[in-house]
Amino acid sequence: MGLLPRARNEMNSNLTDILEQMVLLKASDCYLKVGEKPFFRVNGEIRQGKFDAVSDGEMGRFMQVTMTDFQRERFQKDPDLDLAHDTRNGNRFRLNVFRQRGHVGMVIRLIPSENLSFDFLHLPSVIREFAELPRGLVIVSGATGSGKTTTQAAMIDHINTNFRKHIVTIEDPVEFIHYNKKSIINQREVGYDTNTFADALKHVVRQSPDVILIGEMRDLETMLVALSASQTGHLVITTLHNVDTAQTLDRIINYFPEYMRHQVRLELSLCLMGVICMRLIPRKEGNGRIPALEIMRTTPLIRKLLLLGDTKAIPDYIKEGREFGMQTFNQALLDLFQAGLVSYEDALQNASNPEEFKLNAQGMFTGIDSLKAKGL
Secondary structure (H helix, E strand, O other), X not given: OOOOOOOHHXXXXXXXXXXXXXXXXOOOEEEEEEOOOOEEEEOOEEEEOOOOOEOXXXXXXXXXXXXXXXXXXXXXXXXXXXXXXXXXXXXXXXXXXXXXXXXXEEEEEEEOOOOOOOOOOOOOHHHHHHHOOOOEEEEEEEOOOOOHHHHXXXXXXXXXXXXXXXXXXXXOXXXXXXXXXXXXXXXXXXXXXXXXXXXXXXXXXXXXXXXXXXXOOOOHHHHHHHHHXXXXXXXXXXXXXXXXXXXXXXXXXXXXXXXXXXXXXXXXXXXXXEEEEEEEEEOOXXXXXXXXXXXXXXXXXXXXXXXXXXXXXXXXXXXXXXXXXXXXXXXXHHHXXXXXXXXXXXXXXXXXXXXXXXXXXXXHHHHHHHHHHOOO
16 A cells, blocks of 8 residues: 655645744744745844745745645746635735746745724724725725735725625735625635636626725726726725825826826726825834825815826825825824824834924924923
8 A cells, every 4th residue: 555645734844834933923924035044024124034044945845835736837837926825723824936046936925814993903984984985996005015905805894794795806816815794705816716807807897796806906907997897886996006195196097008098087086086005114112013094085176186187286185185084194104103103213214205294293392392391
């Protein structure tokens, strides 16, 4: 009798140790490179792990453990692959696998298995209002690792918990797993359930969705369908990789050829409900990070600026729109600093306008000193 094949989870105990270390450290990311020790990102800072250097053989075993046969075939054709991996203890990870200098590299992200309530995630009430919209386009923007996917997941969880809707998500890969509560949720993974975002979106409106989540708008075709769906009675939630609202809007408009841009500005003015831009800031006490959000709502004045193509003027209107739930990054950071949640140095480093932030913070200090002088 031949020996039974070894179980997948026994093929590489080192990968298990690395993933367990990520959870223990509460690391957001782990970086694996052949010939180097693993590195972990903890509270936004990169640290070297206490592991041996990763060999070619170990990296091959990592791929064997985490990839399906279909994914391995796909990686042979396209040397960049996103996938998700679950462990027996219930943790879930997103992996980006790529080639560099003839070797395989891997970046692993820990998907938080935590409370998705807006309060727990320190998200303002306007995010709840966006999630409760009956139709329109909501864009969550920010750099890699800024909390976009978690914010999207919180919005979907809120809808699922409170409303009877049909929600379709198109993701690469599926990160947060949602189970039906009040809503029905279908989650489609690019490369597994559908070939591309654009292919899935061609058919999604025939699936009678109320809410469509697009993991990322990566191409012109995806943007066209997102704009169209958000104007035909669907709430569309999607992401882009941009640092602020003005850059996000410019990127959408500039994706299109010149002759289409006026029409795109018109469509955005009609369907865009809001833009949420995110940065994660280290907490002052050193325990994790907290989101700072720039929030734009599409008021009549913002619609007019979109039509005119004057996106550079939008930040000034955001600054004056706090009564509508809008705020700039500087305002969000000043609020966090005043609440004692982040340090002055970290707030200043992440400010869009550092000089303005300095002046506002100095004004706050002056006000405190004045009150102390009066014995108040």
